[in-house]
Amino acid sequence: xxxxxxxxxxxxxxxxxxxxxxxxxxxxxxxxxxxxxxxxxxxxxxxxxxxxxxxxxxxxxxxxxxxxxxxxxxxxxxxxxxxxxxxxxxxxxxxxxxxxxxxxxxxxxxxxxxxxxxxxxxxxxxxxxxxxxxxxxxxxxxxxxxxxxxxxxxxxxxxxxxxxxxxxxxxxxxxxxxxxxxxxxxxxxxxxxxxxxxxxxxxxxxxxxxxxxxxxxxxxxxxxxxxxxxxxxxxxxxxxxxxxxxxxxxxxxxxxxxxxxxxxxxxxxxxxxxxxxxxxxxxxxxxxxxxxxxxxxxxxxxxxxxxxxxxxxxxxxxxxxxxxxxxxxxxxxxxxxxxxxxxxxxxxxxxxxxxxxxxxxxxxxxxxxxxxxxxxxxxxxxxxxxxxxxxxxxxxxxxxxxxxxxxxxxxxxxxxxx
Amino acid sequence: xxxxxxxxxxxxxxxxxxxxxxxxxxxxxxxxxxxxxxxxxxxxxxxxxxxxxxxxxxxxxxxxxxxxxxxxxxxxxxxxxxxxxxxxxxxxxxxxxxxxxxxxxxxxxxxxxxxxxxxxxxxxxxxxxxxxxxxxxxxxxxxxxxxxxxx
Numbered sequence: 001x002x003x004x005x006x007x008x009x010x011x012x013x014x015x016x017x018x019x020x021x022x023x024x025x026x027x028x029x030x031x032x033x034x035x036x037x038x039x040x041x042x043x044x045x046x047x048x049x050x051x052x053x054x055x056x057x058x059x060x061x062x063x064x065x066x067x068x069x070x071x072x073x074x075x076x077x078x079x080x081x082x083x084x085x086x087x088x089x090x091x092x093x094x095x096x097x098x099x100x101x102x103x104x105x106x107x108x109x110x111x112x113x114x115x116x117x118x119x120x121x122x123x124x125x126x127x128x129x130x131x132x133x134x135x136x137x138x139x140x141x142x143x144x145x146x147x148x149x150x151x152x153x154x155x156x157x158x159x160x161x162x163x164x165x166x167x168x169x170x171x172x173x174x175x176x177x178x179x180x181x182x183x184x185x186x187x188x189x190x191x192x193x194x195x196x197x198x199x200x201x202x203x204x205x206x207x208x209x210x211x212x213x214x215x216x217x218x219x220x221x222x223x224x225x226x227x228x229x230x231x232x233x234x235x236x237x238x239x240x241x242x243x244x245x246x247x248x249x250x251x252x253x254x255x256x257x258x259x260x261x262x263x264x265x266x267x268x269x270x271x272x273x274x275x276x277x278x279x280x281x282x283x284x285x286x287x288x289x290x291x292x293x294x295x296x297x298x299x300x301x302x303x304x305x306x307x308x309x310x311x312x313x314x315x316x317x318x319x320x321x322x323x324x325x326x327x328x329x330x331x332x333x334x335x336x337x338x339x340x341x342x343x344x345x346x347x348x349x350x351x352x353x354x355x356x357x358x359x360x361x362x363x364x365x366x367x368x369x370x371x372x373x374x375x376x377x378x379x380x381x382x383x384x385x386x387x388x389x390x391x392x393x394x395x396x397x398x399x400x401x402x403x404x405x406x407x408x409x410x411x412x413x414x415x416x417x418x
Numbered sequence: 419x420x421x422x423x424x425x426x427x428x429x430x431x432x433x434x435x436x437x438x439x440x441x442x443x444x445x446x447x448x449x450x451x452x453x454x455x456x457x458x459x460x461x462x463x464x465x466x467x468x469x470x471x472x473x474x475x476x477x478x479x480x481x482x483x484x485x486x487x488x489x490x491x492x493x494x495x496x497x498x499x500x501x502x503x504x505x506x507x508x509x510x511x512x513x514x515x516x517x518x519x520x521x522x523x524x525x526x527x528x529x530x531x532x533x534x535x536x537x538x539x540x541x542x543x544x545x546x547x548x549x550x551x552x553x554x555x556x557x558x559x560x561x562x563x564x565x566x567x568x569x
Contacts, residue, residue, distance in 0.1 A: 195466060196457070198559055199560070200561070202563065223486040224487065278474035278481075279475030280474075282475060332465045346465075347464050347465050351468065356453065356468040356564065358479070358482050358487070361489065361566055364563045365564060
């Protein structure tokens, strides 16, 4: 690296001239940019996924979550209303909730026994008036002003969202019509939890945000997909981008498969194996909807994705745990009215994705390979030129990086990287 | 009992040695293999991290791993605790064995990858004990990088 580019790395980021077809590698590893994201994105005008509504079904239930790196508590009060607040005692800054989930009447900080109701209001202060008339808080101390820091929340199709910003519009206008319609298609019925696990991936969170929008890689890296003809670029499919480019849907229709000669001509590694399964019941599937879409992934800015792979429905939530570390949560769900047989098929197809997913496991390491590959090249940049430079929906081809350019379009705007 | 202990030990050693083609043979034809978390077990949720029903699906796992899946080379070393084995009627046995798996990556890092317990249902077929059901219950719900070789 030349001296001038080292100096450049100390300067605020200037996005390269060609725009979103170039991604400066620095955005994956710069701790200053990472810290700025916590303020501008996660505390900014976005809806952050907090948890599923079915995580807190009863009054008094709570669950901890995170917005960026900020620890959060989501609660359901006696009236059934949901609240979200920062898991930080306003007194000393200690965590208030230590358990991942539970049920309580009050939340009490164990350090000095300050207690809060399920809406985050400060209700009890130990030794507030001191002992024997000595010590204690000043008379003018107003508990009303010292509750837990609240987030605005909104529940949409069983997803609990929270925002720190007054400027964030309603969830539906934040998502836009095509995005909210598709979420309604997938999650617009009472849900049933099937299981959850997480995966530590050793890369910046934005590499996963790109990865879920990368319809180009899906059938090249994930050879299981291609081999067993679950999702290939020669099936009918497309990409839908939200108006503001932040969110996307990528979809495929399995029944429209016609072998494209490019898979053989370009000697695609993924297409070189036969498609005979000894346990074919893995891929027993029924058509969930009559629109022909058998596979979809939808990314919601900043760090949420919803997958429907055959009948496997999951909410993926990727949480930054440092500039080069991300925890990827897999919340598998079915519908409350699923028959036992349907539940069994969803469980079976759970093999396709997750930390050990026959289809998805490569994503556990591929983003780390980018993280490691770009070490020491922070002044260089990556390319996203498949499908040209456009940042538009495409109903005919998924051999495009339009959704990745969409992510960076929204990212530049919110981060003010002109 | 000794033959069951031998089954549990040989299974782990084969995986550690990278001898995986015969992995399904440790199970009955219709046997099941599940990797799940302690949390899912406690909440009685059906979905684990890996699930094979029958030898065919196990063979597909091995085939996918050897030909289709892409990942960085690594090896396992299983450390097994003493098994507790109890007869369960009808010639069946139940066994519980704690384990710890150290994973070594190609950069030389040897780190604890998985810790938990095997909960087994074992059947004797033609004088040979086989897993009818093997549940691998992980203490943690969190997997580092990915899980591709069976535990």
